[in-house]
Amino acid sequence: MAYSFPEEVLEYVFAFLSSDKDRNAVSLVCKSWYEIERWCRRRIFIGNCYAVSPQIVIRRFPEVRAVKIKGKPHFADFNLVPEGWGAYLYPWISAMARSYPWLEEIKLKRMVVTDESLELISKSFKNFKVLVLSSCEGFTTDGLASIAANCRNLRELDLRESEVEDLSGHWLSHFPDNFTSLVSLNMSCLGSEVSFSALERLVSRCPNLKTLRLNRAVPVEKLPSLLRRAPQLVEFGTGAYSAEIQTDIFSNLVEAFSGCKHLKSLSGFWDVVPAYLPAMYNVCSRITSLNLSYATVQSPDLVELISQCPNLKCLWVLDYIEDAGLKALSSYCKDLQELRVFPSDPYGAEPNVSLTEQGLVTVSAGCPKLQSVLYFCRQMSNAALIAIARNRPNFIRFRLCIIEPQAPDYLTLEPLDTGFGAIVENCKELRRLSLSGLLTDRVFEYIGTHAKKLEMLSIAFAGDSDLGLHHVLSGCESLRKLEIRDCPFGHKALLANAAKLETMRSLWMSSCSVSYGACKLLGQKMPRLNVEVIDERGSPNSRPETCPVEKLYVYRTVAGPRVDKPDFVWTMDEDAALRLS
Amino acid sequence: MNLKATELRLGLPGTDESQKEYSSFVKSNKRSSEGMDSSCNEEECATAPKAQVVGWPPVRSYRKNVLQQQQKKSDSDVSGMYVKVSMDGAPYLRKIDIKVYKNYPDLLMALENMFKCSMGVYSEREGYNGSEYAPTYEDKDGDWMLVGDVPWDMFVTSCKRLRIMKGSEAKGLGCQ
Secondary structure, eight states: OOOOOOHHHHHHHHTTOOOHHHHHHHHTTOHHHHHHHHHHOOEEEESSTTSSOHHHHHHHOTTOOEEEEEOSOGGGGGTOSOTTOOOBSHHHHHHHHHHOTTOOEEEEESOBOOHHHHHHHHHHOTTOOEEEEESOEEEEHHHHHHHHHHOTTOOEEEOTTOEEEOOOGGGGGGSOTTOOOOOEEEOTTOOSOOOHHHHHHHHHHOTTOOEEEOOTTSOGGGHHHHHHHOTTOSEEEOSBOOOOOOHHHHHHHHHHHHTOTTOOEEEOOBTOOGGGGGGGHHHHTTOOEEEETTOOOOHHHHHHHHTTOTTOOEEEEEGGGHHHHHHHHHHHOTTOOEEEEEOSSTTOSSOOSOOOHHHHHHHHHHOTTOOEEEEEESOOOHHHHHHHHHHOTTOSEEEEEESSTTOOOTTTOOOSHHHHHHHHHHOTTOOEEEOOSSOOHHHHHHHHHHOTTOOEEEEESOOSSHHHHHHHHHHOTTOOEEEEESOOOOSHHHHHTGGGGGGSSEEEEESSOOBHHHHHHHHHHOTTEEEEEEOTTSOGGGSOTTSBOSEEEEEEOSSOSOSSOOTTEEETTHHHHHHHO | OOOOOOOOOSSOOOSOSOOOOSTTOOOTTOOTTTOOOTTOOHHHHHHOOSOOOTTOSOOOHHHHHHHHHHHHHHHHHHHOOEEEEEETTOSSOEEEEGGGOSSHHHHHHHHHHHHTOOOOOOBTTTBTTTSSEEEEEEOTTSOEEETTSSOHHHHHHHOOEEEEEEHHHHHHHHOO
16 A cells, blocks of 8 residues: 555645755656645746746646746847847736735846836735845836835835836835835835935834845935944945045944944945045954945055955955955955956946956965856956866856957967866856857867856857857756857757757847748747747848848747737747647 | 858758868957947947947946946046136136146145245145135035145045135135
8 A cells, every 4th residue: 555645744744845846846746746736835936937827827836925037038138139028027917916815025037017017016915025126127116106105014125226217216205104014125226316214214113124225316424324223234235425525424434334233245335435435344344245346446445445354255346456456355355255347448448457367367266265256357368267267166157258259368369268168177066157258169069068067158259150059059968048149150050959948948049140941940840949039120031031030039938929029029930839739 | 141051951060161260250240330239329439439239248237327427537537627717806717737736735836826826824723814815616516615625636526616715705714
C-alpha cells in the first residue's frame, strides 16, 4: 500500500518551499501534489508578461498574495524598443482585481502602468501592502495620490527609476493622518517638490520606516529634520546635497546623522558640494551600500569618504573616482562585493578622467569578495582581462562596456577574444556577462565551451558570422536571456538551434542580418514560440523576403500570439499558432 | 550590409566562411545615419562630434539627464568666468575673469589695481570697515554679499557680478 499523507500535512510541508523551482518540481510529482501545491502557492514570478496570460495564471493559482511581473526586454532601457511596444499592466490588474481580492504585493519591472491601473489597485485589494515599480512608465503623480489615499495598510512604495509624469508634489499629502504603516518610501525619481511639512508628519507618524529615498528637490538643510524624526532608518537617500556653506547647516547634519545608529545604505547626492560630505563620517563605519552615481565630485573627495567605510559591500560611483580612487577603494574596502562605475561623459570623444582598465585590475586584485561588476571605460587589453579573471574567479556578474564600439586591445590592437575567454574559463560560476570591444567568432567559441552557468548574455558590435551565434546557442546550457545588437548574425544559427529557444526566456536581435523569410520559417517551425518582428519601416511584406528585419524578439509562451500588438510588431505565422491552440 | 541570397534550411552552419581581416572589419554595423538618437538634441551633437549610435553606450536616460546638467556647468568652466565689475562713481564698468585668480587676496589686489582704490584687509567681524571701498558681489539668489565670507571655490561658482561699494555704504554689510 502506498503511503499517503493527508492533504493538510502535505500543504503544511509545501508551505516551507519558497523557491519557484522547488514548487514546480513538487507539482510534477503526481496529480494530487499538483492540486495541493497550486492551491497553496502564494507568490508568482512572471519573467515575461507575454509568456502567459492573466487567465491562465489565475486558473492555476487561485490563492496568490504576491506577484512579480517583468515586461519590456532589457534593451528597452537604452531606447531600442519603440514607444508603444506593449507590456501593459492594466489587463493583469483588471483580472486580478476580480480573482485575488487578498493580493498584497505587486512588483513590476519595465511595464506600462497607467493612473487607471493604480487607482484600480488602490481600490481592489483591501490588504494591499507592497508596490514596487522598477523602470516603469505611463503614470502620473495622480496615480500615486490614489495609492496614498486608499491603501490603508501600505508598507512599501518604491518607484525606483520609473518615468513618472510629475504633475505636482501634492500626492504625498494624500496619505491620511491615521496612516502609520509605512516601512519603505522611494521617490527618488520624481522631480517635483512635495509638501515638506506633509513629509515631516508622515515620517514622524510611521515608526517602522526603514527606507526613505528622497528626491532631488529636498534641499540639504531640510535633511536633519527628517533624520531626527526617523533615527531607526536603515536606508536613506538624500536630495540635492548642496547649499551655501553655513556652519549651522553642517553641524545640524552631523548631529542628525549621528543619531541614526542603524544606517547601512546611502544614496542620492545630486549636486554635491564636497564640503558637506564629512557630515556623514560618523555613520560611515556601518555603511554597507553607497550610491554616489550622481555625485559629480572629484577623486580625492570620493576617496576621503570611501576611506571611512571599511564595511562597504556595494559601491555605485561615477568614473570621477579614477584609477587612483579605485586603488584606494581596494585597500580600504575588503568586503566589497559589487562595484558599478558609470561614465561621466559617455558621448565625449576624448577621455575626461583618468580611469582605465588598471582601476578594474586593482580592485579585482584587492577585493577578494568582489563578485559583481559593471564598468564603463575607454580602453582595455587582453592582459588586463586575463589578470582580472585570474584575480577574481568568483565573479558571478561581469559587465564591461568599452565606450568605443569594436575597440581593440589598445596595446596589441588585437581583438579581446582571449581576454573575455579567460573570464569565462576562470569564472565558473558566471551567470551574467556583457561583452564589448573588438570581438571575433572566437570569443563565442570560448563562451560556448566554458560558460556553462551563464544565464544572461549581452552582445553588441561583435562576431563575424553565424558560427559565433551557433557556439553560444549550442554551448551555453544555462542560457535564459540573450540580447544582441549590431552583429553580423543571420538565420543559420537561429534555425539550426531553434529548439534551444524553447529552453530560454527570450532572444532579442536588433540591427543584425536575420531575413524576413527566416523569421517566418522560425515562426512556422516553432509554434510554442512567439517570433515577433519589430519594424518601423512598415510591413515586412512590402520588402523582399531576404531583407533583414530591424528587430526580432523571440520568446516562449503558452499564451499564443499577442493580442495587443502595435502596428510595428508582427507575429510570424500567427495563423498556424492560432490553429494549433 | 552585404546581403547574400542564402538558401534557407535547417542545418548546421558551415565553416567555409572565411575569417575577415581585422583591419578591413568595416564598421558597417553602426546604423549611425538611420539611428540618430531621437533624444539627441543640438547641444549633445555640438559637444560630441561623432554621430551617435542609438542606445550606445548603454546608459539609462535618467543618468544622461543628470550628466547633461553637469556638462553645462563644466562647459562654463572651460570658457572662463567673466563677471561685470562696477565701482561707485566710476563712469563705466569693467569685466574680469574671476577664474584667473586663485584666492581672495589675488582678486582684491587685481581690483585695487584696476580701479585705483584701496579696499584694505577682510576680517570676518568687521568686513572691510575702515577702508575707502569694499568689494561686494551679487550671488545666484540675487542677494548682495560681502566678498570674503564664503570659501573661494564657493564664491567663484556663485558670483554673478561685482560691485565696489563706497566704504560708508558698506558699513551695514560689515557689522555682525
